[in-house]
Amino acid sequence: MKYKDLGSMARYGIMAALFAxxxxxxxxxxxxxxxxxxxxxxxxASSQYSSLWEGGLMxxxxxxxHIVTNYPVARMDKxxxxxxxxxxGNDLDEAAEGGAEYFILGYLEHQVQGRSAVPTGITLRLxxxxxxxxxxxxxxxxxxxxxxxEEYQLAQNAGRLIISNIKDR
Numbered sequence: 709m710k711y712k713d714l715g716s717m718a719r720y721g722i723m724a725a726l727f728a729x730x731x732x733x734x735x736x737x738x739x740x741x742x743x744x745x746x747x748x749x750x751x752x753a754s755s756q757y758s759s760l761w762e763g764g765l766m767x768x769x770x771x772x773x774h775i776v777t778n779y780p781v782a783r784m785d786k787x788x789x790x791x792x793x794x795x796x797g798n799d800l801d802e803a804a805e806g807g808a809e810y811f812i813l814g815y816l817e818h819q820v821q822g823r824s825a826v827p828t829g830i831t832l833r834l835x836x837x838x839x840x841x842x843x844x845x846x847x848x849x850x851x852x853x854x855x856x857x858e859e860y861q862l863a864q865n866a867g868r869l870i871i872s873n874i875k876d877r
Contacts, residue, residue, distance in 0.1 A: 737874055738775040739810045740803035740837075741766055742796065744782045747818040748825050754781065757827045757850060757859065758816055764863025765812065765832075765870070772871055777808065787815050791833065792840055804837035810874060811835045816850055827851035834870055844873040 743762045745754060758781045766776045779799050791813060792800055800811045813833045818825040827850040834844040848866045853859030 736773045736775055737810055738777070738806075738808045739769050739812060739874075740799075740806070740808040741776065741778040741812045741814070742782065742799055743778075743814045743816055744784055744787075744796070745816050745818060746784050746787050747828075748783055748820065749785070752818075752820055752823065752825045754783070755818070755825055755827060756856070760856060760860055761814060761816060761830060761850065761863045764860045765814070765867040768864045768867030769871065774871075774874075777803070777806070779803075787817075787831075792835070800835065800837060800840065808837050810843075811837050812870065830866075832866060832870060834873055844870060846870075 741762060743758050745758055748754075762778060762781065766778060769776050782795065788794065788796070796813065800813075803811050811834075813835065815831045816827055817829045817831070819828050829847055830850040831845065831847045833842060835842055846866075846869065848862065850862075851859070853862055
């Protein structure tokens with residue numbers, strides 16, 4: 709085979725691969741994330757665990773082909789009795805208006821020890837934005853990793869479990 713023929717074959721192969729990608733049905737859902745720190749007062753600084761969990765969850769969804777967005781980490785004294793009221797409900801409505809099909813709400817619970825806070829657990833809830841229906845809920849240990857890398861892996865494992873509950877997959 710001549711060098712010129714190989715170049716033509718490679719071009720046709722690339723074009724065929726691109727065509728296959730363009731005609732295959734897209735299965736990506738748009739997912740919006742909100743992490744809420746609970747159990748903290750105004751005197752305690754935010755821990756890095758909020759960003760770590762948010763990043764771990766979002767990376768799994770992104771790697772699975774979903775479109776991900778997030779809201780800035782919020783803070784509340786305690787979990788509200790009704791999840792989707794007030795600012796959280798407004799964030800869900802805004803996510804729906806922006807095209808998100810799912811909204812993941814995570815309550816990262818802390819225990820204050822002096823001037824620092826230690827995470828004790830995270831409750832993750834998956835909602836459909838159009839109906840505001842709770843699709844999945846589970847609590848996970850937070851702050852139990854031996855180091856930040858292990859904690860990040862815990863967040864990713866939680867994300868994988870949530871992905872299995874999305875209907876588009």
